[in-house]
Amino acid sequence: MKRGYLGIDVGSVSTNVVVIDEEGEVLSHLYIRTQGQPIKAVKRGLKETAEKVDGKVEICGVGTTGSARHLTAVMVGADTVKNEITAHAVAASHEVPDAQTILEIGGQDSKIIILRNGVVTDFAMNTVCAAGTGSFLDQQAARLGIPIEKFGELALQSKTPVRIAGRCGVFAESDMIHKQQLGHNLEDIIAGLCEALVRNYLNNVGKGKEILPKVVFQGGVAANVGIRAAFEKALQTEIIVPRYFNVMGAIGAALLARDAVKKKGGTNFKGFDVVDIDYRASSFECKGCANRCEVIEIYQEDEVIARWGDRCGKWESIAM
Amino acid sequence: MKISFPYIGNGPIAFKYFIEELGHEAVVPPKPSKRTLSLGTQYAPEFACLPFKIILGTYIEVAEQGVDLIITSGGCGPCRAGLYGVLHQKILRDLGFKTRIMVLESVKRYPIRFLKNVHEVISPVGTSWVKFARKFWEGWEKLKALDETEQLSHEIRPYETVKGATTKVYNEALKLIDAARGLDEIRAAKEEARQKLLQVPRDPSRHPLKVGIVGEIYVVIEPFANLDLQVALGEMGVATARHMYLKQWLLDNTGNGEEKISKWARPYLNEMIGGHAIFSVGEAVMYAKQGFDGVVQLAPFSCMPEISVKGILEKISRDFDMPVLTVFLDELTGKAGLQTRLEAFVDLLWQKREKKAAARARELEVRAI
Secondary structure, eight states, X not given: OEEEEEEEEEOSSEEEEEEEETTOOEEEEXXXXXXXXXXXXXXXXHHHHHHHHTTTEEEEEEXXXXXXXXXXXXXXXXXXXXXXXXXXXXXXXXXXXXOOEEEEEOSSOEXXXXXXXXXXXXXXXXXXXXXXXXXXXXXXXXXXXOXXXXXXXXXXXXXXXXXXXXXXXXXXXXXXXXXXXXXOOHHHHHHHHHHHHHHHHHHXXXXXXXXXXXXXXXXXXGGOHHHHHHHXXXXXXXXXXXXXXXXXXXXXXXXXXXXXHHHHSSOOOOOGGGGGSOEXXXXXXXXXXXXXXXXXXXXXXXXXXXXXXXXXXXXXXXXO | OEEEOOOOTTHHHHHHHHHHHTTSEEOOOOOOOHHHHHHHHHHSXXXXXXXXXXXXXXXXXXXXXXXXXXXXXXXXXXXTHHHHHXXXXXXXXXXXXXXXXXXXXXXXXXXXXXXXHHHHHHGGGTOOHHHHHHHHHHHHHHHHHHHHHHHHHHHHGGGBSSTTHHHHHHHHHHHHHHXXXXXXXXXXXXXHHHHHHHXXXXXXXXXXXXEEEEEOHHHHHOXXXXXXXXXXXXXXXXXXXXXXXXXXXXXXXXXXXXXXXXXXXXXXXXXXXSTTHHHHHHHHHHHHHTTOXXXXXXXXXXXXXXXXXXXXXXXXXXXXXXXXXXXXXXXXXXXXXXXXXXXXXXXXXHHHHHHHHHHHHHHHXXXXX
């Protein structure tokens, strides 16, 4: 049986599960919607992955990343738990070895990562605004009645993109409605929106960063050829979208797990059987002091297996 | 008189002591909480910054306890902090509270007004100017003890072998200093606090990263405002330092500290542009020259001086090859998002350090050949 490593990236919008081999080649990849239920999404992802690789690959390490990385880590018994910025950088420099800039736009966050000689030297992530991320594009596609997959292609058909105010998601929508009512056609409005979002991204997240080639564009939004074209136009450089652009975080997590397992010699992976175990999360407010921390409890069947969220560590460290 | 003050870091411990020793009843505000922030956000103008909102929330909470007077510091230069006292007073009055706010302006710039204010506080209880001066000195010693203990905790935490051990001891140490009365006791408490912290089980083989914290004073000092950033970094194995302690702020505002920092800030920023901008720039340069691994800038969302600083820090970061992370804070900032950014920043700093070490090793090898 082949040795493989599992990477799981649970984000706000999508849950991605990949299996890579010793060389980092992708053996299986999966992109499913989280739909606000991370536990369910992870289970589904693991189940489908197990069906694909069962009997062919032996899982020798697991890494998790994304906003639900800690939750997922206790569920599956992860060897590494890494933030999504590092995970994305690791994957990008693996797939495109001489990458110097990574543009990553996901469901609710967007980031820019600057690499020099394969090492992250700077990064930025949207802080107070999520205009222009995947969720907003989804919403606009739904409002205009076009499937999100067609969004980018339509943008490419535009001859004269309309200027849309892209600073704020809500105002961008008002502006688009206004332009529609003035009589602009759909392609021009969509192309205008793509340009506005790219402008907003470069002016906020990308502000002050030295964007050098090769520029890699990844995350779910990289599927949108309209946004990609808008980036090429704004940056006047080729934009590389890697083969597995929408599961790069998971690939990074798997690569990190591979390296970690090499160092420590074994894995904590609980096996694909975890899909049959009942996991639940609940929370309560600790009234021990003025901080009033919201403590999260993770149950495996009826047993608490992890707690977090408290600042003082009183709950985190209680023997399970 | 029932007197209270804003809640900032460990300041309340020293303020309480000082006010009680002067012969007044001190009302210690509750630690800022979600309720404080909700009250502040509800009654503040929407675009006021985070410190304005938290402080307003605190004022409402102490006004509810029937406080007569709130003593706070003023602000100078083109930053909204200068308007805080006046606007806070108006909002309290509109809400029907009788509590008065006294704003102590810079002693250096307005000595007469400062003396008048002090007279107003000490005369009703018959406290003499001599006693005032002595108690001020004791309060000052207490503040120094608190600040030095806090700094030591940030240096020790990255070495702790049990996560959270330093914080536990640190909280006990604060209680010791809180209980001390009079110069001798305060100094003894400071020493005891130091010894206690030094006894936290540590792993001396670690070489923690060193990160400097710069930014607007309130969000830098008050853990509630910055989501306990220094402790979070400490527990990730990072030793943090900051110039902005209450002790230092008083020194800078009464002595020549401001000029000293301004020198560091040149040529990046040659003017006071309000708030703590010149400090943020000067401190960042200072940390870079002292060989720190990185700098974190903390800024209230919409703070004009710190927005200017952000742009300047990008240049400093390039010139000194020192990574800088800017964090904007407002009432919506989530802990999870901050944690992600901090983890990534720490990863970046480690990678950078390892790369440097590898380059140095290669160089030595070449020389050996």
